[in-house]
Amino acid sequence: MTPVVAKKLTDYTDSELIARYLRDQNTMYFTVLYRRYAGKVFAKCISMLADEGQARDATQDIFIKVLLNLAKFTEQSSFSTWVYSITYNYCIDMIRKKKKMPLLFTEDVGKVSNETNEELPDSVLLEMKQERLEKVIDRLPPGDKAILMMKYIDDLQIKEIGDVQGKTESAIKMQIMRAKQRAQLIYEELYGHDPIEQG
C-alpha cells in the first residue's frame, strides 16, 4: 500500500494557497505566498524608489494590500502578475506623491523627438553593462522604468502590460519604444558614443 504523504505547504500552487486562506482565514497560507514573492516585490520597490527604507515600508503596504484584496483576485492573470502590478502602481503613486512628479512617461517629458519612430532593438538595453544599465534606468521617468521592468524582468507580454496599465496594446508598444529611445539618449548623455557592451 502506498503511504499517504501530506502535501507540503510550499508545494501548493498560488491558487490553492489563496483558496485555502479565504476558506480557513489561516495566515500560514499567506505566509507561504509572502515568502514566495517578498524578494521580488522588495527588489522592485528598491529599483523603483531607490531607497531601502521606503522600499521596506512599500513592501509591507503592498502585501497588506494584497491580503485585503485576495478575494478580488479573479485569476484573469497569474498571481505573480497581479502582485507585480500592485507593486508598480503603488511605487508610481508613491513617487508621484512624494516628489510631486506629474511626468511619468517619456511622452510627458517630450525630449524624444516625435519624428523618430524607429524601433530600437532589445539589444540596446540587454547588452548594456549592468552598472551602466542601473544608472540609465535610474534616470528614466518612473512610468518608463516600470514598463521596461515589466518587459525585461517579468517577461510580461504586451497584452499583460496593457492590462496592468489599463492601456491598449498599441499604446504600450509606443511607450516601450519611447522608453527605449529615451534610455539610449540617457546612455549617450552619460557615456557618449561608447559602445554598448554586456559586462
Next chain:
Amino acid sequence: MKNNFQQWQSDFERVPPELEDRVLQQARTFTAFGKVVEVFVPNALGAVALMIGGEAPDRPVQNGPGAPFEEDIPLWRIPPGRY
C-alpha cells in the same frame, strides 16, 4: 539564463528578516479583525434594524425560543429519554 535586467534585480532580492515579522504580524491582526467583523457585524446590523423599527434578519437557530413550530412540541422542550 538571466539577462542583465534580471541580474540587476536579483541583487536586491534579499529581504530584511524583520520585514517578514512586521508584515505577518499585521496580516494576523487584519485576519483576526476580519473574523470579529464576520461574527459581530450581522448581529449588530440586526440590532440596529430592530431599533429603527425594521425586522431582524432570520436567525440560524432552529430549535430555540421563537423558532417556527413545525411540530407540536419544539425539540428543545422534549425531556431527555423520550426518544
